[in-house]
Amino acid sequence: MLKLTRKLAVAGFVLGAAAAPFAAPVQAENVLRYTSVSDASTLDPHALNALVTLMIDIQMYDALVMRDPGMVKIPGLAVSWENLDPNTWEFKLREGVTFHNGNPFNADDVIFSIKRAQADTSQMQGYVNTITEIRKIDDYTVQFVTDKPNPILLDQLVNIFMMDAEWAKEHGVEAPQNFKDSQETYAVRHTNGTGAFKLESREPDVKTVLVRNENWWGNEEYKHNIDKVVWTPITNDATRVAALLSGEVDLVTDPPIQDLNRILGSSNLKVEQTAQMRTIFFGFDVKADELRHSSVKGKNPFKDVKVRQAFYHAIDVEAIKRAIMRGMSVPAGMIIEPPINGYKAEWDENRLPFDPEKAKALLAEAGYPEGFSVQLDCPNNRYQNDEAICQAAVSMLAKIGVEVRLNAQPKTQFFPLITGKTTDFFLLGWGVPTMDSGFAFDYLVHSEASWNAAHYGTPELDAKIEAIRGIVDVEERNRIIEEIWTQVQADIPYLPLHHQMIFWAMSKNLNIPIEPNDMPRFYWASFSN
């Protein structure tokens, strides 16, 4: 009898377990399962100016100004703004907004967040370096004063997320994490924004779960039907595609380009594409007196522009496009893209031609007829086929006698070499979220710029870069921008390779607008059933 009862109990348990999957749809939870090659190195919104961090933070934090999928500026936490005089902007804040922990959002949080983004350990200084004063008029009105008239202030504010002053104080994160020294703070793994999603759980490099914020101010306006987002980074390209093909994930924002045809061949999947605002280039340390890893001792071959030109002539960018990028890239002669103010097609379309003989001659002229050896630092999980591009460059440079030792590593180890400026020769990609050349100058060209691992820059260029931050006259400003680019194009501190294109592969029942800045925003997504 006892035996029979036990058997029945087991049978009941098995039946119950079997029935469970059928019970689930009653709750009808829309879970967006998302994968990409790498995880965010930190969640602190001001510690690192890197796309993956901004992408995950924008789901949970809001900025004063937002962009719609067409990159047009729309109200975010500020409902309106006005230029009171050339140096003063007034913002009316959205009322009744609360942070995820329930604290109200007000002018004090704005002042706190901007000051935090200006702190020494912040990497977002380039977006807020013109703001000298913030005045609180009342709880929902603030005024920003800039040192000079700043025509791109709104574009810059898109990337500055608003944090809760009380929360930051409570958890000792009033200053941004010092990313360069791998500091660990509360804000690295926890968030408290006003955004559309709340952080439910976070396991770095494994899984991050976001849940819908029912109290988000935008729920009325942007009706999305995503209840939960599960983000599981998958490093291996083939595994990531397999996960999509087998229906384990709904969205991949970085499918390997060689696999697009295979994905399109599946009846449940679709691929969206657009030109990306990101250019891939090599950079040289043009200032060090001696390279860190090189056969040349006592001097730095990259100081000589002829060596940089020789490298330029040695790279066959068309072969890279054909064999590695499968035709899905646009060879570049400039490190910014067409929609950005300051772009010139004439420069972009006229790369130095591929000419190994000329490259050898230039090397000989520079005093290296036998070539030399150097280390190339390269990420292997950041840009499309980054490691393969570097490998191809190794063999192309070998043909002009330059022996390149490739040091390809994951971005968490690679980026500190760039921000710490301790690399001789590197591969980097750069995008311009403000749509203006000034951003590229502030991060890559100014001699004190935080990502200028090339150590490039002269006092004259620095003066011009500082000047354009405050010039409102568009023609005058553009003239100086052109002067700066003319100099950069001639000096080649960066050797442009190509502009990337964006491909998002997803299941057919998922609708999400593709964005040129490669940042999916889940509050614009929806599942059609």
Add this chain to the structure above:
Amino acid sequence: MQTAKLSKWWAGFYDHDVTWSFLHSPLTMLASLVTLLLVGAAFGAPYLTSYTPFEPGSLSLMDAFLPPAWEAGGSAAHFLGTDGQGRDVLAAIMYGTQISLIVGLFSVLLSVAIGIPLGIIAGYATGSWIDTLIMRVADIQLTIPPILIALMIDGVVRTSMSNELHEEMAIPVLIFSIGIASWPQYARITRSGAMVERRKDYIAAAKLIQTPAWLILLRHIFPNVVGPTLIVATIGVAVAIIIEATLSFLGVGVPPTNPSLGTLIRIGNNFLFSGEWWITFFPAFTLVILVLSVNLIGDWLRDTFNPKLR
């Protein structure tokens, strides 16, 4: 005179059980032939192929992704096709097999060099604290899979070395990690042999004339227990090659600048969905054939030298 001696030797060799067994096992003959071919191709690579797949200067992206010669678009110059950087797949496999064999052989040599002495000592000193110590350490290590131990050692070494140094030292480090990870099984086999031998009369006789213990171990016990261990070591080579391939596939083995079969499989894996199957298939096929052949030879050796099966 010379000929007579030779023919006598040949007759002896031909009549020997082992030869007889070998000649009556077509599978073993085939396995040996395949192994010989692979070893020959691996170590003869510089003479057999004009490609130097890991000299960056010799590659051209223009040759990337050529299919095998018999497929449309293939070229006779690259019989098994080329990979994404324009490397000849056949040449890459030959050089890769060489690395795999070197790592496999040397790591087993290391395991044996650690396992046999410890096993003999433990077996001769059965019951003493030395025996307990050695065998408990072996037991503890056996609870952890060899691949995990190799991963751990590689991880520690990697963090303690600069990238540059690690790349140069990758193969010795790999040999060390795999070698360290699999000594216990050799120690166990040797110990059981030594335990049997030490009770035999000739050992008692040696003790009686006051031969020192180390000499007994070296002169008398070692030659009598080494046979079975070496047979197990043959299969060990196959296992070591697999562990090496697994580690390299996971990306912690030999670097892509000097790839083994496992690294080649990992590189090719990225092109499975895009239709360039040959980049990963041929290295994988070679690995399977190599490991299977070595295993077959090992099995045959074990059966032939097992007195119970004669």
